[in-house]
Amino acid sequence: MTQPTPEQVAVFRERVYERWRAEGRHDLPWRRTADPYAVLVSEVMLQQTQVARVLPKYEGWLAEFPTADALAAAPLEAVLRAWSGLGYHRRAVALKRAAETVTREHAGVVPRDEAALRALPGVGPATAAGVLAFAFDEPALYLETNVRAALIHDFFPGRDDVRDAELIPVLAAVLDRDRPRDWYHALLDYGYAIKREVPNPSRRSAHHSRQS
Known part of the structure; x- marks a missing residue:
């Protein structure tokens, strides 16, 4: 896809944050430390x-x-x-x-x-x-399996073999640079929730590997 529009970015961020506020895994122990x-x-x-x-x-x-x-x-x-x-x-x-x-x-x-x-x-x-985002609240480009699932589900519907090179510009566009730590916690939880509701979108990544 082309770069998401500002309107698409705003809608996506609100969707992710709203779900995080309602259903986020706020009690994970590594989220209580920087x-x-x-x-x-x-x-x-x-x-x-x-x-x-x-x-x-x-x-x-x-x-x-x-x-x-x-x-x-x-x-x-x-x-x-x-x-x-x-x-x-x-x-x-x-x-x-x-x-x-x-x-x-x-x-x-x-x-x-x-x-x-x-x-x-x-x-x-x-x-x-991940260390830069979660320890230092830096706006790093953190691309892992749940983040892939979130981006592929919302921005690459129906696509297979989605490459990380296609995801990185989208990740950069949607990143909340004012609060990267919170953003990635929310985005991880959004991707996790999506994977429980639909066939895992990250399997449509060209770089998919199964977690143990």
Whole structure:
């Protein structure tokens, strides 16, 4: 599609925010913090993994490894044991390596810079954008499975093999740059709700992968 019009953007934002106010998942524990390390942990845990599987693990992980320095210093065996049940154990290894890099190169503080975030092991564009949006309230372009579902459902009806290159300009157009953290919480929940009501629109993405 072409760029959405200002009127389409306004209608879409109101639809997303209205549903979030009424049905949003406001009690998710990672939404109650802006600590960059805690946000990074949640973003890595949620990579290709459903919220229901992350919920029992997230707070226990932070209790055992409350900072990047603590995770960097922990034995790998303890890290893998704490990760058990989330699958894709290579993510735990990468997260520990990321913590080691943060400790060594950033004085234990997860960086605010996109390039520095993407240089961390296991951190790709979506994870870096998630940290920027949720920890720092930065208007990053955060494209993950629920966001894809929302955009494809509303802006690409009837289309298959929708490419991320087509979604990114739409994502940039609809982004509420005055409150990106709230916007992405709302947009994630809108996409989640859509997937429960209609056949998952993100399956019409050229980049679709199934969550565990």
